[in-house]
Amino acid sequence: MAVSEKTRKIIWGEAGGRCAICRAQVVTPGTDCDDPSVFGEEAHIVARSKGGPRAGLLDDASIDSHTNLVLLCSKHHKQIDDQPGHFTVDRLLEIKAKHAAWVRSLGEATPGRLKLVPDPGFPQPRILKLITRGNPLWNMIKSSVTFEYALPDGLPEEDEDLILEFLGLVQDYYDIAADLHSVRENRDAEKVLQSYLSKLAEHNFLVGAFVRHMLLIDGSGQEGMAWPMLRVEVQPALLATITDENGRPYPSKQPSAGVHDEEQRA
Template sequence: MAVSEKTRKIIWCEAGGRCAICRAQVVTPGTDCDDPSVFGEEAHIVARSKGGPRAGLLDDASIDSHTNMVLLCSKHHKQIDDQPGHFTADRLCEIKAKHAAWMRSLGETTPGRLKLVPDPEFPQPRILKLITRGNPLWNMIKSSVTFEYALPDGLPEEDEDLILEFLDAVQDYCDIAAELHSVRENRDAEKGLQSYLSKLDERNFLVGAFVRHMLLIDGSGQEGTPWPMLRVEVQPASHATITDGSGRPYPDEPPSAGTPDEKQSA
């Protein structure tokens, strides 16, 4: 069972986007040509695999609970797994609790400190990129921390079921993207997304998406943590306005899922 999106949000918010051991922010700023780099990892206190560190102390239903997860930088994630004799389950629970208490103490002087705001370093997107292939959507998923969506009302049940199944798949891929490392795993994810895009195209639905660059700020005056948010929308082709990259309406028919996705969907 994968870690759910809700669980990931709880872990990151409780930790304030910081490693529970060194308390360093675990997302680097982006550059003028690259997205921010995320090196925070949701680490299991009790391992999921039977041969992993501190394994065998929890039932399967509790393994992926937020109570069994702690946010760490990649360096300290490796350390706790390499040194399970020192980093016992009890010690990690204590580290997590002390870090959460420290984060709450910051909030005592700045109530309501944790919130998402637009990152001024990036222009905020206003036009959805038309998605017709699995690869670009998968790349957006991998670069995002969280996910939001929109779909039309009043659809036939069969169409709504397909769209909801697609959006659930996007959320599932968001949950596990950080755990997929091999080329084959990434390619399988692209193919899974492509399958849904092709089915939606057959029913004359368009999929649009963009990544909104946000900052998670805590009111302490320190630099915010980059928090890229993926937005995905599904709309009937008859209701969408197809534009070029500058936002001008495109006169031709919208592309199908088998053609390159260079145009935009407003």
């Protein structure tokens, strides 16, 4: 038995077109030449297959019911299936119910509804932290729910390709960070990031990053959802100003990316 079209409409309607875990919209806007991209998935709470996560708790007639499905982004669909010990049936039903209640509350919110505002519980970063090792960047990636970047224009093709490879790697690790659990997996990620930081330093580029703590609010007066945003910038070393943590430039000659610890800023 497959999921019916009516069931799909119920799932997407109850979820407001958003992942029940991260609440991100699961349809991206279209472009001037392409349709919108859909990365929402109707995930089974109790698996359809006998060997699947949380399997064996429902009869066949109920497996594809809307009560056994939850709308998730592709990242969190994989996470709940990889971590059934944490994402139990009861936990997923609770997540689904809370998300549906949140979506319903949006109808009572003020116009404009969802927006990001600075989290008053955290100081807002003013300058980028100079990143010279894989470990600090990896920790930033793991603690963030969204990612943005910047790179200079007018670069030689070789340099731009290297920077794009690095930023693509950051994006890939951001997408799978929740799925890497062992110390070995995390350490391997740090080493790969470190290798790209070293390559960029050899090409005279500095990498700066910070995590901006934001709140996603809906205008209903309810407490906002934490929404830490990772920003990564790659800039030519000759154009960057190295400062102390208060933003005061160092009087000495600007050093290369490979000789400073993360307490200094770019």
